[in-house]
Amino acid sequence: MRALPVRVDAVLVQALIAAALSFAHLHDLASAAGQHGWKAWAYPVSVDLLMVAAWRRLRSGEAKAAGWCWFLVALTASLGANVATAGLLDLDAVPAWLRILVAGWPAVAFLGGTLLAHGSPNPDQAPGPMPEPSSTAAVPEPIAPEVEPPSTAAELFANETESAPSSPSPVPPALAALARKVADEHRARTGTPIDTSTLRARLGIPMPLAESIAAQLT
Template sequence: MGRIRARLLDTGPIVVLAVIAAVGSFTHISNLANRHGQHGWQSWAVAVCIDLMCVMAARELQRDKRTGRRRHGPLSWPALVLTSGIVLTLAANLATAHPSVWGWITAATPAVAFLVAVSMLERRASHRSTSSHAPGPMDDEQPGPAEAVAAVEVPQLDPAPLTAPGPAESAAVESGPSPALLAYARRLADDHHATHQRPITGDLLATRMHVSPDLAADLLTHLRKEPVA
């Protein structure tokens, strides 16, 4: 309840001022439109269009302040729309005022009051945007991207070689390659020679057979010693 009460006390005067200014400008604009041929609901529609245009432009300015949107040029589109709406309101107020200095001053008061209310709301929106982007006391202690990556533990791989000989390869090294391995190596070597028109290398044979380079070299040695059919 305390927060709601503080919010009402904070924004209440500005809202009341904006409503009074809108009602005053609505009366002046509708009277001017009625005087120049826009009768009945048409005069009200002209006044509502101008007032809602100002309100919409003011809200868009506040949204730009909150989101930190950068404008391209000296004046943003919402600011231009708001300025045009206030100029139209001020012109209607002066046109329907009593032709005297005080008549013009009092007639221009609603438009000026609305402009003041909008500037107050825009100032608050700008202050909230600056506060939300202000660095906190703990921002300096947050790790950067490189530190965050360095802090991740990398699992250690097994240092054993990927081409360590298995039981079959160990037996082949001790007693010579088995006939099955020789037949498989011979078929791979023949297929490679038929496809590429050149002998297969030891590294490629080791990769194709998934064996160690030493065993592949031994197999190639036995294949080269075989008599040509």
């Protein structure tokens, strides 16, 4: 089995070196301020964890103001320790105000970590409740197709003869009713009964059929 080639990331190596130096500076400052043993090692861990939590909040895109606030607090603590241990501060005679800051740092780190980890960013609006389905679904009523009545008496005669070719009556009932309506209108308008020629012209039917209808109307 061939061994996989190992790639060294220069950026990662640089980050590890910087983190180790910052870690050591925070440890030295905490130890000089009176925090000895495991407590001196816990200080750099709390600073780095607070910075990571603030950076994650900034990356999430929610509550950026809180993220930037605690990120700057952790960055100030880290930079302050690096500068203080660079020879500008006598670690054998740490001033009282610095001892107070170092002693109060755990409470500040705990508050910031708790707010960042358990803060309540603006939640997305939950969708409203779905409407309950009705117990009885509405069934649309069937729409009957519209049937246009025949426009002429000839169509009436053709429909009647197609539907009942064996009818004994020589005049279809629908055609007889239409002819009676035409005759009544003619009598109401002229005062005289309608003649066969006028009835044939009004209905558009052959003359033999018009004569049969006229015989029924008399």
